[in-house]
Amino acid sequence: MTLTISITPEIELIDVPRQIRVSGARPGSEVTIVARSSGPGGSVWQAEATFAADADGTVDPGRDAPVRGDYAGVSAMGLIWSQHEAEPATRAKGGAASVEDVVTEITVRAGGEEARAGMTQILAAKGVTRREILEDGVSGVLYMPATDGPHPGVVILNGSGGGMNEPRAALYASRGYAALALGYFRAPGLSDWINDVPLEYFRDAFAWFRRSVVLKDDFVAITGQSRGGELVLLIAATYPEAVSAVMAYVPASCVHSAQSAGDPARGRLAATWTLDGRPLPHLWDGNRTGTYAPYDNGPEPKRHEYALLTAMADQAAVERARIPVEKITAPVLLINGTDDGWWPTDYHCDIIVERMRGAGRHVERLRFEDAGHSILFPYVPTTVITAAHPVSGIVSTSGGTPAANARANAESWAGVLDFLNRVQKKDA
Template identity: 30%
Template sequence: MAATVTLEPAGRSCWDEPVRREPVRAGRVRATLFLPPGAGPFPGIIDLFGSGGGLCEYRASLLAGHGFAVLALAYFRFEDLPESLNVVHLEYFEEAVDFMLQHPKVKGPSVGLLGFSKGGDLCLSMASFLKGITATVVINSCVANTIAPLHYKDMIIPDLGSDLGKYTTTEAGLFNFMNIWNNPLEKPYHQSLIPLEKAQGPFLFIVGMDDYSWKSEFYAYMASERLQAHGKDRPQILYYPGTGHCIDPPYFPPSRASVHAVLGLPIYYGGELKAHSGAQVDAWQQIQTFFHKHLNGKKSVNSKL
């Protein structure tokens, strides 16, 4: 007797109705908007990834299943956007914020930001200089502007800079870039620090304590000290031991190493498999709770992916 099995489409168990996907080509903005089922409007979030560039949609699509309108935003190496990250104009990200706040399915008067790695320091800059930002979550990010100079109106924040000669390699030949970055507390590198005290909303820093790309724990401590020195509330900081750089949603295989999309080099990100996997589960729920509290005024009770 032959056996039969029915295969359900991937992700069907995550929510009862499908999330809607809308490509966005509005002015200069290149993105994808994910909308939950229902009439809305929904609290809005802009989602940014790191120095690999391109348009990453998976995190935004999953987060939309929890009641948020999420804009997965590309900022280089996609379609007609710049191929290289040589300079960043904050006006582009301001245009994305305006798009969200003018969208009929997005509940204003402000949005949240979610950023990973380079996308994290961009979110910190957006929160510090742009209007309409209520809450900001950064995952393993620096508190200084990195990789490329940041321009906004008549202001320029230089990039932190690095010394590539300080890289190390693992026994497997993977590159470790954690120690190449200049210290933002030292002159003249302090000029790259982002003025977090200008932000209007709260911060959540998610820190992998085995991050081999950034000194994420040190940067989160710096952010807390700077905010308190300016009379602001300390940020919420979540520390995850044994957790590396790439903290994805739950049940994604921990990314301990990969060939960098731009550098073309095998990069070591760190993380112990069990600890990192557990951190991804907890961080995902903490992100939802933070955004529901500060964008919706309630706590998340949904533990599904």
């Protein structure tokens, strides 16, 4: 028999799993599969795994665990999420370049033979449109579906890296949502720092969205990650009438200071958000127990969580800075891992759930054991656990393991789409 490899489907959206199937190997022989993918900015990512062919001479990673390689256990997409960077980027990773198709070449070797096949992961489906927005004080990028509207809307907020989360917006548009990737710092026309961001900016951005796009049933969800997760809860509590649903990834239950995204001249304990021209109280304001020593002087890789746990010990400071989530009238979905290296998200989500349910509000939660702070969308490499912060440059760990983070990526995205579908039907 001739060694062959097939990939189904070959070209599809990035959130669709693929079946990789090798046939024609000698039964019981070792079969090595190498996946080599394009990445942001022209980087190259690669993973390798070796399998034992079955009695029919076939290998299927969705059925078979590798005998050795870059991941363990059965995982249909293990050759993607276990990839490491093999070649660095040659151009900037941000902006529109980040929604480029991911092209993967898969090579299989067995018994002196070699076969190749390819697959393409798409973030922006054919016909999805992209429009840069810098008007009426709003800075963002609008992605619209290829299908006729009206469509439900979703506003996507980045975390403490700033900028605009175009990949998620493109994927939402590919799934039928009018998607606004909204910047609030490190974006055109805005500050380079997270300091003193007025909540009124988001109120005005929602109003712009509704004026500029015909939205199905006036539905506008909001989603954010990390500082964006804190922010979406804060926005929904401050302007409940503007928000139809909330998806908060690795959020916080209280307001935090500027931390690693603030102006260095003002320090990491400066204010982040303002309302009516006044800074909102944050966790470190008058905090009696908080210290950054466990982070600054702690072991490598550094965990920012250690400093925040000391601050959370001051219950009075926590209460002063607490986001009043009981004021949120929209359904809320929380997504978190149990090994978050950036802040104690599991604890924060416990607080949010308790407060919202105590007030009779709709809150759901997706909790992933051993996952960390970086929960994204499915079928991307999850091996970068320790990295430099994009603003401060400080190296720390986001926590989790590649396998747990990969599971969280896949299951959370499916959960978000299901949540959005359910809450829209409920409102219909």
